[in-house]
Amino acid sequence: MRVRRHVWVAVACFLVLIGAASCGGGGTTPPPPPVLTTITVTVSPSSIQVGQTATASASGLDQNGASIAVGTVQWTTGNASVATVSAAGVVTGVGAGQAQIIATSNGKQGQASITVTAVTVAQCSSSTTVQMALGEIRTLTAAQTVSLCLGGLTAASEYVLIPFNNSNVAAQTTSIQLTSTNTVAVTAAVNLVPSNGIRLQALPGPNPQLEIAFRERERRDLAFLNGSARTQKRASSLRASTQLTGVPTNPTVGSIVQLNSNINGSTCSAPKIVHGARVVSVTQHVIVFIDTLAPTGGYTDAELAAFGTSFENVGYGLDTLNFGAPSDIDGNGRVGVFFTTGVNNIPSPAGGGFIAGLFAGRDLFPITTCIASNEGEMFYLPVPDPDSTLNGNYTSKSALSNTVLGTLVHEFQHLINAGRRIYVNNALVNSEEVWLNEGLSHIAEELLYYRESGNVPRSNLDLSIVAANAAQVAAINTYQLQNLGRLKSYLAATASNSPYAQNDNLPTRGAIWELLRYSADQRGGNERDTWFALVNSTTSGQANFNAVFGNIITNTRDWAVAQFVDDLSLNVPARYQNLSWNFRSILPAITTGSRFPLNTNPLVAGTPLSLDIIGGGAAYVRFRVTASTVAALAATSTGQPTPANIDFILVRTQ
Amino acid sequence: MSGHMPGSIRGAGLLALVLSVACHHRGKPTATAVGPDSAQGVVSIVGTGFDQQLVLQGAAATRPTRLRITTEADSAALTRLGGVEVLVRGTRADDGFRVSTFTAVRVGASPVVDGVLRLDGDHVVLETSTGRTTLGNPPDALRRMIGARVWISGPLATGPNSYGIIVPAR
Numbered sequence: 001m002r003v004r005r006h007v008w009v010a011v012a013c014f015l016v017l018i019g020a021a022s023c024g025g026g027g028t029t030p031p032p033p034p035v036l037t038t039i040t041v042t043v044s045p046s047s048i049q050v051g052q053t054a055t056a057s058a059s060g061l062d063q064n065g066a067s068i069a070v071g072t073v074q075w076t077t078g079n080a081s082v083a084t085v086s087a088a089g090v091v092t093g094v095g096a097g098q099a100q101i102i103a104t105s106n107g108k109q110g111q112a113s114i115t116v117t118a119v120t121v122a123q124c125s126s127s128t129t130v131q132m133a134l135g136e137i138r139t140l141t142a143a144q145t146v147s148l149c150l151g152g153l154t155a156a157s158e159y160v161l162i163p164f165n166n167s168n169v170a171a172q173t174t175s176i177q178l179t180s181t182n183t184v185a186v187t188a189a190v191n192l193v194p195s196n197g198i199r200l201q202a203l204p205g206p207n208p209q210l211e212i213a214f215r216e217r218e219r220r221d222l223a224f225l226n227g228s229a230r231t232q233k234r235a236s237s238l239r240a241s242t243q244l245t246g247v248p249t250n251p252t253v254g255s256i257v258q259l260n261s262n263i264n265g266s267t268c269s270a271p272k273i274v275h276g277a278r279v280v281s282v283t284q285h286v287i288v289f290i291d292t293l294a295p296t297g298g299y300t301d302a303e304l305a306a307f308g309t310s311f312e313n314v315g316y317g318l319d320t321l322n323f324g325a326p327s328d329i330d331g332n333g334r335v336g337v338f339f340t341t342g343v344n345n346i347p348s349p350a351g352g353g354f355i356a357g358l359f360a361g362r363d364l365f366p367i368t369t370c371i372a373s374n375e376g377e378m379f380y381l382p383v384p385d386p387d388s389t390l391n392g393n394y395t396s397k398s399a400l401s402n403t404v405l406g407t408l409v410h411e412f413q414h415l416i417n418a419g420r421r422i423y424v425n426n427a428l429v430n431s432e433e434v435w436l437n438e439g440l441s442h443i444a445e446e447l448l449y450y451r452e453s454g455n456v457p458r459s460n461l462d463l464s465i466v467a468a469n470a471a472q473v474a475a476i477n478t479y480q481l482q483n484l485g486r487l488k489s490y491l492a493a494t495a496s497n498s499p500y501a502q503n504d505n506l507p508t509r510g511a512i513w514e515l516l517r518y519s520a521d522q523r524g525g526n527e528r529d530t531w532f533a534l535v536n537s538t539t540s541g542q543a544n545f546n547a548v549f550g551n552i553i554t555n556t557r558d559w560a561v562a563q564f565v566d567d568l569s570l571n572v573p574a575r576y577q578n579l580s581w582n583f584r585s586i587l588p589a590i591t592t593g594s595r596f597p598l599n600t601n602p603l604v605a606g607t608p609l610s611l612d613i614i615g616g617g618a619a620y621v622r623f624r625v626t627a628s629t630v631a632a633l634a635a636t637s638t639g640q641p642t643p644a645n646i647d648f649i650l651v652r653t654q
Numbered sequence: 655m656s657g658h659m660p661g662s663i664r665g666a667g668l669l670a671l672v673l674s675v676a677c678h679h680r681g682k683p684t685a686t687a688v689g690p691d692s693a694q695g696v697v698s699i700v701g702t703g704f705d706q707q708l709v710l711q712g713a714a715a716t717r718p719t720r721l722r723i724t725t726e727a728d729s730a731a732l733t734r735l736g737g738v739e740v741l742v743r744g745t746r747a748d749d750g751f752r753v754s755t756f757t758a759v760r761v762g763a764s765p766v767v768d769g770v771l772r773l774d775g776d777h778v779v780l781e782t783s784t785g786r787t788t789l790g791n792p793p794d795a796l797r798r799m800i801g802a803r804v805w806i807s808g809p810l811a812t813g814p815n816s817y818g819i820i821v822p823a824r
Contacts, residue, residue, distance in 0.1 A: 053791075053812065074776065087777035088790035090812050169737035169761050171818040172807075175793035358704045414702045428717050431700035431707065438703055502736020504703035541698060543714070612795050615737070637815040638791045643808065645816070 034062035039070060039110030041103045047115040048093045050608065051179045053639035054114060056089040058103040074104045082116050092639040093117075094608065124149035124630045132157075132652040135570035137561060140648040146641055148633040150650075151182070151625035158186050158624045158654035161603070163635070164560050166553050167615035167645045168542060170498035176642050178609040182631040183623040185602045186654075249332045251279045251287060260374050261291060261342030268362040268370040277338055281305040283312040285333065291340040291383060298384040298397065299339065307404050308337060315409040318447055319416060322528050323440075323535040326377050326412070327419030329364060335415070336378035337408065343382035344390040354393040354400070357381040357407035359414045361431065364422060377419065379411045406479050409448045410441040417535050425536050433541035434504045439512030440534060442483050446517065449479035458521050460567070460578075462585035481590070486510030488587055491563065491598045498616030499556060500542060514578070518559045519549045521579035553616075560618035561649055563598060568653065603633070613646070622653075691746045693719055694759065697735045708732050710742065710751065720750035731803070731820050732756060738766070738805065738818065758805035758820065766805040768820065773800050780806060789814060799823050 038061040048054050060070040075085040078100035085091045085101050093116035102111040129149040132138065140148060151157060165174055251257065255278070262273035276292035280301050288308040290299070299307075316335075320326070326335060343355050363374045381404065384397035394400060417437060421427035431437065453475035455461055466476045476484075490497050490510035499511035520530045530548060537544040545552045562576045567584045588594040603609055603623040611619045625631045635642050642648075695710040698718065708729065709718035721742065723729045732740075732753070739760040744753045758768040769782035778797055779786045789796070790811040796804070801823035808814035 086791040086812075087788055088811055090791045092791065167762065167816075169818075171734060171737050172761050172816050173795070173818060174816045175795060176815075355704075359702065361701065361705050428715070429700055429709065431702075434699045434701055434703060434706055437701070441702075502697070502699045502733065504706070509703075540700065610794065612793065638793055638808075638813040640809070640812050640815070643815055 034064065034066060034068050036060045036068055036070065036106050036108050037063045039103050039105060039108050041101060041110040041112040043091060043101050043112045043114045046113065047117065049117050050093045050095060051177060051634045051636045052093050054091040056085060056091050056101045058110060071105045076102045076104065078102060083114050090639060124632060129630050134652055135572055137565070137572060137576065137649060137651045140650055145635045145648050150631045150633060152628065152630045154627060156624060156627045157652055158622065160564050160651045160653055161621040162561060162564065162618050162649040163611060163613060164557050164618040164647045164649060165613040165615050165645055166557065166647050168553055170501040170615040172615045173612050174637065174643060174646055175610065175612050176635055176637050176646055178603055178621060178633065178635050180603050180623065180631060180633045181605050182629050183603050183605050183625060185604055186622050186624045251282055253279050253282060255279050256292065259289065259338055260372055261340045262372065263342050263358065263360050263380055264346045268372055270372055272372050273342065275340060281308040283308055285316045285335065286312045287334050287336045289336060289338040293341050294339065294383040295385045295387065295389045297386040303401065304339065310405050311337065311408050314451060315405055315412060315448065318451055319409055319412040319444055322447060322531040323413055323416045324420050324532060326416045327364065327423040328377065330376035336376060337381060338378055339381045339383050341383055341390055343380050344385055344394050348391060348393050355382060356403040357411055359411040361418050364419055377415055379408060381407065402478055406445050406448060409444045413441040413444040420536055425538055427538040429540045435500055435502065435508055435512050436541060436545065438504050438509050439516045442509060442513035443516050443531065445479060446483055449475060452479055457527065457580045459580065460582050461580065462582035463589055466586060483513050484587065484590060487514050488591060488597045493599060495611055495613045495617045495619040498614050500552060500616050515556060515559050517580055518562065518578055519555050522575060523549060556616050557647060564620055565651055570653065692741060692743045693751055694739065694741045695719065696737060696739050697732055699733055699736050722750040722752045728753065734818070734820055761807060764807045766807045768805045770803050771796060771800050
C-alpha cells in the first residue's frame with residue numbers, strides 16, 4: 001500500500017513534538033550540562049633563566065567544581081620582552097623579569113606567573129671560570145655551550161665566538177640564540193695590518209664585477225642528453241665521420257669552417273645556428289677562430305693571434321701541467337678558441353653584465369646523442385661590439401681583451417676535467433659537482449696570477465708585495481681581483497654561505513676557492529699533485545675532496561677559524577693560517593672604508609643574539625669582558641640545548 | 655509503518671547522497687599523471703656554472719642517475735635540495751629519470767618532514783600530504799616564511815631547529 005506524502009510529514013511533526021515535550025514541563029528537570037567555568041594554569045618550573053624553557057599546562061573545572069576538559073587552548077604572554085609562549089605551551093625566557101602566561105579557551109582565561117632571571121654568574125666560581133691565554137683557541141664542550149663562565153682576569157679581554165654548522169649538507173640551516181651577562185661591545189677593531197693607502201683599481205671599462213655577477217646566473221640544460229656518454233667509447237672512435245665541424249687536423253689560416261654558435265638554452269638539443277668560423281691562427285695546441293658575422297670594429301687579426309699565442313705559451317701549459325692533458329675527440333691535438341656572436345647573444349640579466357667566455361660540455365659528445373655538438377675541444381668567447389649592434393654590454397674591447405687569458409685558463413680546467421672524466425679516468429660521474437668544479441677553475445686563475453706576477457704560493461702575500469709596483473698591480477688586477485672580490489662577498493655573509501653549497505653563487509665561489517687554496521697549503525708537498533688528484537678523481541664532490549684532503553668538515557671548521565685569526569699576530573697554530581695570502585692586508589684595499597670585510601656580530605649583555613647558520617657556514621660573535629669581571633654565556637636553539645651539528649670555537653683575541 | 659517513500663523524497667535522498675560523495679571528492683586534488691617508477695638518493699648539481707645538471711646519487715661507488723625536469727620551477731626546487739636525500743617519482747628512461755614529483759626524506763642520518771608552512775590562528779603549522787602538524791616553537795625565520803615549501807628536522811614540539819627551503823613563499 002502506498003503511503004501518502006502528508007502522512008510522512010505528520011509522522012515527522014509528531015516526533016518533533018514528543019521531543020519538545022520531553023525538554024520541559026512535567027516530571028524531573030535534568031541538571032544543566034557542565035560547562036567550563038575555571039581554567040587553572042601551571043608553569044613548571046616557575047623560574048627559569050634567559051634562554052631556558054618551561055612548560056605551561058591548563059586544567060579546567062566546571063560550574064560544580066568538577067574537572068572538565070579545557071579543549072583547545074590559546075596561549076599568550078603578558079610580557080613578550082620577558083617570556084614567550086608557543087602554541088604548544090612551551091615558555092621561553094627572553095629577558096629578566098616576571099610575566100603572566102595566559103591560557104584562553106571557550107571564553108575563559110587562566111594565568112600563572114613565570115620569573116625569568118638573567119644568565120647568572122652566581123654559579124661561576126674560580127674552578128668553573130674559564131680563563132684563556134691570548135691567542136688560545138678552544139672548542140667548547142656541550143656543558144660549556146649551555147653555560148660558560150669566562151674572564152675574571154686582572155685586565156680586560158676580548159674574544160670571538162665562532163658557531164660553526166658541521167653539517168655536510170649546506171642546505172641545512174640551524175637557528176641558535178646566544179645570551180650573556182657582563183659582556184660588552186669590543187672597544188676597537190682588532191689590530192688590522194693597516195692599508196698603506198694603495199687601492200687595487202679595477203681596469204677601465206665595464207665593471208668586472210658585472211661579469212662575475214653574470215656568471216652567477218644559473219643555467220640548467222633541462223633536456224641535456226648525454227646518457228650515452230657513459231658508454232665506454234674511446235675518444236678516437238669519434239673522429240672523422242661523426243665530426244660536424246670538419247676541422248682538419250692542420251687547418252689553413254684564412255680557411256672557413258662551419259661551427260654551431262648557439263650556446264643559449266638547451267645547448268645539446270637546441271637548433272644549431274651554424275656560423276662561418278675563419279681560422280685566424282694555428283699554433284701547436286691552439287686554433288683561433290673568428291665568427292664571420294662579428295661586428296666591425298672588433299678584434300684585429302693580430303689581436304686575435306696574440307690571444308692564441310698567449311694561451312699557447314702560458315695558459316695551455318699551466319693547466320695541462322696541473323690538471324692533465326685534455327681529451328682529443330676530434331684528433332687534431334688542439335683546442336679551439338671561437339670568438340663568436342653566439343656569446344653576445346646570450347641574454348644578459350637585468351642590470352647588465354657580460355660573459356667573458358665559456359665551455360660547453362656538449363662539444364665532448366657525439367652528435368648521435370647530442371645533435372648540437374661541435375665534437376671537439378673548444379671554448380666560446382664574445383666579440384667586441386663597439387656600436388651595440390648585438391648587446392650593449394660588449395662595447396669595450398679593452399675590457400674584454402683583459403679577461404681573455406684568465407677566462408681561457410678557467411674554462412680549460414672545466415674542459416680538462418670533463419674530458420678526462422669521460423674518456424680517460426672512466427669516472428662515475430661525467431661532471432664534477434658545480435661548487436668544486438668552479439673552485440678548481442678559480443684555482444687555475446690563481447695559478448695564472450702566480451705565473452704572471454712571479455709570486456709563489458705559501459709566501460703570505462700582503463699588500464706591500466702585490467702592490468709593490470705597476471706590474472704587480474696590473475697582475476693582481478688582471479688575474480686575481482676576481483677571486484678576491486668573490487671572497488669578499490663570502491666574508492660579508494659567512495653564516496648564510498658555504499664553500500660546499502650546491503650552487504655557483506659568488507660567495508660560494510669565493511669560499512671554495514679559498515678553502516681549496518687553504519687546504520692545498522695545509523696538505524703541503526708539490527701542489528701540482530694535489531690539483532691533478534682532484535681533477536682526475538673518479539668520484540665527485542665531497543668524496544673527491546675527502547680523498548685528497550681528508551675530512552671536509554674538519555678542514556672547513558679550521559679554515560673558518562683562520563678567517564678571523566690569520567695574520568692577527570696571535571701566534572696561532574699553522575692549521576689556523578692561510579699560508580699563501582694575508583687577506584687582512586689585501587682585502588681592505590678593495591673594500592669600501594678600507595676595512596677587513598669579515599662580518600661580525602656583537603654580543604652584549606641583556607641583548608640576545610639570534611643566528612641562522614647553514615651547513616659549512618660560520619658566524620663570528622665578538623665581545624669584551626672588563627677587568628676583574630666574570631661573564632656568563634649560554635647558547636640555545638629554540639629554547640633547547642643546541643643540536644650536535646653546531647660547534648662553538650672560542651678565541652681570545654685581546 | 656511500511657510503504658514506499660514518495661519519489662520526490664527518494665530523489666532528494668539520492669541527490670543528497672550524490673552531493674555528499676561529490677563534496678567528499680572535491681577536497682582531494684585531481685591526481686596528475688605520475689609515472690610508475692621511483693628512486694631515492696641525494697641530489698647533486700654537477701657541471702659548470704654555465705652548464706649544470708641535476709643528478710641523484712644512490713649508494714656510494716654507483717653511477718648517479720640523471721634527473722630530467724621539465725619545468726624551471728621544479729628545477730629550481732630540486733636545486734635547493736642539493737645535498738638532501740629525496741624520493742622522486744616519475745618514469746625511468748634511457749636518458750635519465752623523468753621527474754613528476756619529489757619529496758625530501760632525510761638529511762644525513764636524520765629524517766625530515768617536507769611540507770608547506772601555514773598559519774592556523776597564531777600557530778605555525780606544516781601542511782603535508784597526510785595532514786597538518788603544529789610547530790611548537792619555530793625559529794623566527796620560519797615564521798617569516800608562511801606559504802613556503804620547506805623541509806624541517808628537530809623536535810617539532812619544541813622546535814624545529816633546522817630547516818631548508820624548497821620553494822620560497824611568493
